[in-house]
Amino acid sequence: GDNTNPFASDGFSPSDEQEGRSPWDAQKSSANMNDLRGKILRVTPLADGSVAIPDGNLFPKDGSQGRPEIYVMGNRNPYRISIDPRTGYLYWGEVGPDAGNLNAKRGPAGFDEINQARQAGFFGWPYFIANNKAYVRYDFGGKESLEPWDAAQPVNLSPNNTGGKHLPAAQSAFIYYPHSLSARFPAVNAGGGRTAMAGPVYYYDEEQKSPHRLPSVYDHHLFIYEWSRNWIIAVRLDEDEKIANPRKDLHRFLPGMTFKRPMDMELGPDGCLYLIQWGTQWGDNNDTQLIRLEFHGNANAG
Structure with a gap:
């Protein structure tokens, strides 16, 4: 994550530029082109243990312009990433800050995000959140x-920044939602x-012979999930890898099943979903x- 203490910024942007306050300033990490914190890296491992870019x-x-390992920057807390095997697009969850409401003097309420990176980019933190809702620079x-x-x-003017000042334009989140009801993505x-x-x-595979693989109704769907809200949602992607209708193209997966804080998910070679559940308590x-x-029966029955 951004390696920044969030508890002195009231749930808004932790960008304290005062002397000695670097631990409370995410501009030193997430928005710093010369720092690997608050980033998603992409490297090629080599046989001798080194990596290539x-x-x-x-x-x-x-x-010459920033750390070459960086694929995505501007992350607060990227957690659980996934690569689409056909497009190569990167997806990840971003756990956001805790502000409950918009404050005109500080910025937007907190949001969590699901992001899609089609190419390398800057995804906003600690300056923007959700669909590039801007925080207010604060003394x-x-x-x-x-x-x-x-x-x-975006410009990083923090004295704690060791990289360039002028950052790439910020990219909007793919899916985003606050603590309260989301009008745009009501399924969350x-x-x-x-x-x-x-x-x-x-992707549904006609050649896959496993009798319990996910059915074709889930072909070309992104699966997202929530540790706090205990759901899995299947997101229908259109031919352009976008969400055509945010109100209709997010569907609760197995709504009759009680999940226990899902925390990791993978597709197996058998076409089934494998899920780690943390359990009902904190520890x-x-x-x-x-x-x-496993799939048994009618996919349209939920």
Whole structure:
């Protein structure tokens, strides 16, 4: 994550630029082109234990503009990532801050995100959240609100920044939701905290002979899941890998099943979903499980 203490910014942007306050300033990490914290890296492991930098990362391979390992920057807490095996697109969940409401002097309420990266990019934190809702630059010493950051031309002016000042334009989240009910993505429900995670993209294979593989109704769906809200949602992707109708193309997966804080998910070679459940309590659980979700019967019955 961003390696930043979030408990002195009231659930808004942790960007305290005062002397000695670097632990409370995510501009030193997530928005720093010369730092690996608050990033998703992409490298090619080599046989001798070293790594190579593939083409298409965010910065040149020579390190002249930023760390060449960086594929995505501007992350707060990227948790559970997934690669679409056909498109190569990267998906991940982003656990957001805790502000309950919009504050005109500080910025938007907290959101969790599911992100899609078609190519390398900057995904906003700690300046923007959700669909590039801008935080207000804030003088933590003088308790004074300044100006909102600009998503088209974000600039990192923090004295804790060791990289370049001018950042790439911020990319919007793919799916985003607050603590309260989401009007745009109503399937995610409201309340119960937020812990967004991204799972695999499923493609139905006519040649797959497993009798219990996911049925064709889930072909070309992204699976997302929630540790706090205990659901799995299948997201229908259109031919452009977008969500054509956010109100209709997110469907609760197995709504009659009680999940116990799902925390990791993979598709097996048999076309079944494998799921790790944390359990019902915060710790010391005796109901932690690794389960396989098999298809039996009518897919349209839920």
